[in-house]
Amino acid sequence: MEQPANRRRPAVDLIVLAAILVSVAWLAYDVGVNVQAELTRLGWGR
């Protein structure tokens, strides 16, 4: 449900965006490690 517009702060966008992007970057790194392990298991990586 949409919240009252007067509670919006310009900084909120920036903080949420930064928090989500940093989270995604770190999670993507984790997934990358899994993918690398999978490639190694399949004999494609090293």
Next chain:
Amino acid sequence: MPPAGATIRRQLTVDRVAAVFAVATLAVAWIAGSMLAQRDDERLIRRALPEADRLEPRGTGAYAAYRSGDLVGFIATGDARGYGGPIRVAVGVSPQGVVVGTAVMAHAETPSFFKRVASRGYLGQLVDKRYDEAFEIGSDLHAITGATVTSRALAEAVRAASRQVAGEHLRLPVEPPLSPPVRFGAPEVAVLLLFAAGFAERRFRTKHRSTLRWATLLSGLLVLGFWYNTPLTISKVSALLIGYWPAWQSNLYWYFLIGGILLVATVSGKNAYCAGFCPFGAAQECLGAIGGARLTVGHRVRRNLMWLQRGLAWAALVLALLFRNPGVSSYEVFGTLFSFTGTAAAFFVLAVVLMLSMFVRRPWCRFLCPLNPLYDLVRMLRERIIALWNSPRTGGAPLSI
């Protein structure tokens, strides 16, 4: 500035094009994954009996292994359910019925559990055992601490494969496998009750609606979250897409949960799980109730993050289908909250999400959860099908629902 109607139409077109692209690429990933798996199967199977220089298929997925023309054993594959999903192991068995080698061919196990078992050489315990030994944790095997379910699954897979070789190819006496008992316990009852409560909440608009909603949310959090740690994850969905359908007897919970979600989505178009009793959503709402969760995110940022979320869900599914391993791209932090396990990244993201939840409503669900875009896709397909179904009766004009 274009009129609002034109903007909405443009967004709908973009959504539809993206949905078609997603479905098409997922289909390609599925096909490519099957082809890659077939290509790699023989190479991985060889690892179970590396001394063999020739393998000869013997039906039911087993191979006879030869070295310089002499039979050195048989290789078969065994499957079992781990904590996160199925595990398939190739098992080399000598002509005397002794396990001489093992190789994990594929697994959908939670990566942290699997790494723990693999790094501590657990598979070594399974070598040199005869096919008729127990292969039971606590009896003739020691589980790896913190990964008991994975340890048990690997033992079951090796036991099944070695007994298959012994019975079918070595003509040794083998006890017939017991069919798994039907497991209908507290988690199954809980999930059915939660669906019923969600239905009652929507159907009977009483003054206690808000109380009922909080009751289902908190039950989801405590029972499906902290007690049983069985939230729906993207790896469950990708496992089903790959074709890893677990035995219904011991997995009624998952069939009730996924079947119920699809049934409610098909009949009413509602998302019974996320809004109703998703344990992680409930955790965020509890924190939101404490902090107020009154801050809103601007439309533009929200829209961009929505596309990022859709991209994440798409990438997670494509990777899982390509590698035929649902665990490879699972990035949810549910297990980190409910069983306190996970990587540093998972703990960091969990902390960020829980902190944000106090000020912004359900940040994980709205910006990161891969299930939300999947639900959007199901809803879009449903609307399209209804429109197509109705169009002849309305002179070709699709009905909105």
